[in-house]
């Protein structure tokens with residue numbers, strides 16, 4: 551769980567594909583122009599260098615993209631510190647160059663290297679090329695060419711570095727919250743409208759760590775940095791652990807996004823509780839382009855007895871298409887439709903229509919966000935079987951629910 555989070559700090563910068571292609575093209579052109587054997591871009595990573603892009607004349611390259619070599623060995627560190635010049639036409643003539651093991655082992659006869667400096671002065675890494683044989687004819691103009699392209703590379707990479715810095719800050723913030731025990735899970739009762747007896751609970755995430763903001767903003771940020779699904783499944787697992795003694799036949803409803811459903815080990819996260827008492831609430835914040843993969847991911851879970859609910863029906867992206875294409879067992883009537891339903895004939899008409907739809911299709915309806923008796927009675931009289939909301943119970947720790 552959350553493996554991405556624990557390794558974020560030592561990961562190389564994420565370079566976007568079109569920038570990586572640009573770098574490859576520049577390396578290739580420069581290497582041919584200067585008649586060198588190898589050209590590369592290396593990123594400094596703590597005490598290591600990682601070779602990001604390598605262009606090489608022969609197939610048995612002494613280096614390949616992805617190789618990680620300590621900064622302590624090789625030329626880069628010495629060039630950046632000024633101990634070695636950026637242009638070395640003949641490595642045999644410099645004692646420090648001769649003392650570097652790679653000079654003999656690769657071998658390196660001539661070496662050109664410029665630091666890739668970002669706007670803030672930070673050094674991303676180096677842009678280098680070398681030839682196996684000494685190249686006494688190399689001069690200032692060749693170095694200037696490398697420098698010029700070094701600036702082009704730095705400008706290209708800078709945009710990705712900026713995104714990467716923000717990404718790391720988000721990961722740090724989220725992993726910090728997780729380390730402090732977030733997200734915590736609270737449980738909101740779902741009750742029968744006739745008689746108000748408890749039928750299940752919806753598991754909801756809560757963050758106690760700052761910045762203080764609603765859980766959906768935490769999830770949105772986590773999805774932006776590709777750990778949204780891990781966070782969702784962490785909540786699911788915590789919820790299931792907390793519910794191990796939930797009396798039968800009470801159900802637990804767990805919020806899962808379509809993205810998580812199609813890309814993460816949902817079945818594994820939901821194991822450990824009676825599948826027939828699990829409801830998967832499909833929560834959507836972006837339009838769904840293709841329902842095929844979602845239906846495919848749901849099929850084995852449904853086969854084990856889990857039920858599917860469409861969350862927030864009638865709001866935003868949770869459209870009629872969801873209902874038609876996913877054929878849910880449960881439709882959750884959005885809070886925005888519940889609000890003032892007793893006073894607003896238009897909302898009442900919508901509730902009545904959805905009620906009729908549910909009866910004809912044998913779907914269970916749950917009204918969300920019921921806050922007062924007026925809303926409660928109106929929905930009950932329109933044939934809604936179930937509801938939740940502050941009137942019927944706040945989201946709360948499970949023990950308090952049975953207290």
Ligand code: G
Nearest residue numbers: 754805862918919920921938939940941945
């Ligand atoms: O999208 P979803 O329906 O899963 O989100 C439910 C959210 O709505 C939870 O954060 C919960 O705390 C909140 N909520 C639950 N009941 C009520 C209610 O009666 N009124 C309001 N305003 N919010 C509610």
Ligand code: MN
Nearest residue numbers: 752805831861
């Ligand atoms: Mn929900």
